[in-house]
Amino acid sequence: MTSLLLSVIYLTFVSLGLPDSLLGSAWPVMYPELGAPVAAQSALSMLISACTIVSSLATAKLVRRWGTGRLVAASVGLTAAAILGFSACKEFWQLVALAIPYGLGAGAIDSSLNNYVAIHYGARHMSWLHCCWGVGTSVGPVAMGWALAGPVSWHGGYLVIGIAQALITAVLVCSLPLWKNGPGEKDVGESAAGNAAGDAAEELGYGELLRLPGAGASIASFGCYSALESSCGLWIASLLVLARGVAEAQAASMVALFYVGITAGRFLAGVVADRVAGPQMIRIGQGVIAAGLAALISGGRDATALSVAIALIGLGCAPIYPSIVALTPSRFGEAASQGMVSLQMACAYAGSTFFPPVCALVVGAGGAALLPWLYVAVLAAMSVLAELANSRCRAV
Template structure:
């Protein structure tokens, strides 16, 4: 009887975790396509995206780096409810605000909500689930990220304003907030178990060399993943003169291939060693960014976008999954929090740096910049300690 109740509770937990990852992905997918229209409404240059991303990152770091302390004070369910409410209100500000400074403030709170969800959910998942399950969880982030640009593209195709997509997604976030609030008691046990593991000091963990290599890897990888997601639409429409509708579909193809890839790798990782998968896909990231950068034909660029999306798919969730084994369980919560914080820093700073470069060298410098980052990422991975978990067959 008790086992049946526990199984139902675990199933419900995974189900709601899927919803949390969808809620994380939806806003990320929106901005890449909406930004050109948003910047036009606010009468600011495209390069100002870096400012918005920096504000988002500051909010994200404020909560992700302190998530261990937060979940000792409130349950994970309450944290999710508050975070989704914050993101919903922030997205409504994106939709209606005519003031740039207010948008920057909203971006901070959007990051705060996302950071709280991301770090706490990933820490819990790494302790409870296998690499394959974590890939499936992150696939649902891709579902949200894929739906976002499709939603904006649908609005534009139907001759509606882009901000209607933000209103719809804000409504979804607020609805999720209510779901988490009404079911917060189901998260009590998970939160307590997670909190028990969060005792290793930051300084002790940061003395480990592998942590610093991981930090750089997360910084570069997330910068590449998010950077292409944010800039690809602008590159295609402003530099390669592809129609907005077609470019929107291509941007969606990027997020869709990432999502499909995580589903596929969720299966493959039950059979293939994690280390071999990571080595292969990191090489694929270099190949994908290179195909986009050389810009031979539209077909080659589209193929590069899909290769990049699929190659990106298992990197983040797999690195999260192997962190307890690679760093040590006593350091896992702290290490994952720091890694995710630096991942978001990369997601802001690398696209922002690419934007600054584009001011002097044009938009086509952006894929070249990310290709160089992909090469450095590949080299850093081979600096990691060789001992890693080979497979993850059980959840």
């Protein structure tokens, strides 16, 4: 039963990744048809991120009330409905309206499942969970590319992914008895204090959580990591084209190496996670990112050197996100775990929302060549905060 439930959790994280890269893939075709300016993509992405922050912060209370299984099934259903709605949109305002349920559903899935796996399955499965997200983000653009190449256009791409999400929702509804009988899940109807982690104690409020030793540093380091990962994915292609003379099509292919590095790295991190401590995994990842950034800065216009640099940055990113989450129960206790994961997710979404526009301003001012140095600064801040979290949590 436990293995079957874990398979359902993996499938759910594939579903979380499926729509993440659709908007960027389809936007060049979408915005003229919808009569929207090209820059409207950023506004739509920021709205989705804002909604994920809201739902992440609400997840701890929702888990206590509904349990993880019911919350995840409802949230995937909400995202499925939103994505199916995207496929039928004729005007931009309709996309804006549907972005709200999509963001709310995605944030709850991310926060609740990360905490559940951190408590019940550990670092190995946490890494593989995020590897599944990478699989989803890789499949999404393939489906959209197929749709754009045929008569169904972007509407068909969203329809295919929406149907896949609806089918996964059905799987989750059928799996609810597994969650009830799985590790730590209580019947919410039998216990007012029951929650997915199986904790008897009520979780701490956010004010109390922020006062825990190392909490602020841990949350802020997560925000720095997400700022780095998201901005690399969005702006490395612009760096290659504008500052290194790489052709647009080749630059797009080279950026794919960043995501390949993340996905492959998370699989490998899962293999060694039981033998390497979480803080050490984070340090290794930061060291590999530093090597990748050094290669990116010194790579000049050599396509091979630049490709290796981009792959190294992705490989270095791979263990950091899952390791921070996996450390949360041991650092702060299970009673505080869901709330801390929710705060970390909210800060992560904030980092991925607000740092890429800073990069956009730099690129717009003709400073694309400065991007790697911005990434170096964010990496340095993340490294200092991660070590501060380690030291403060050990001192407890």
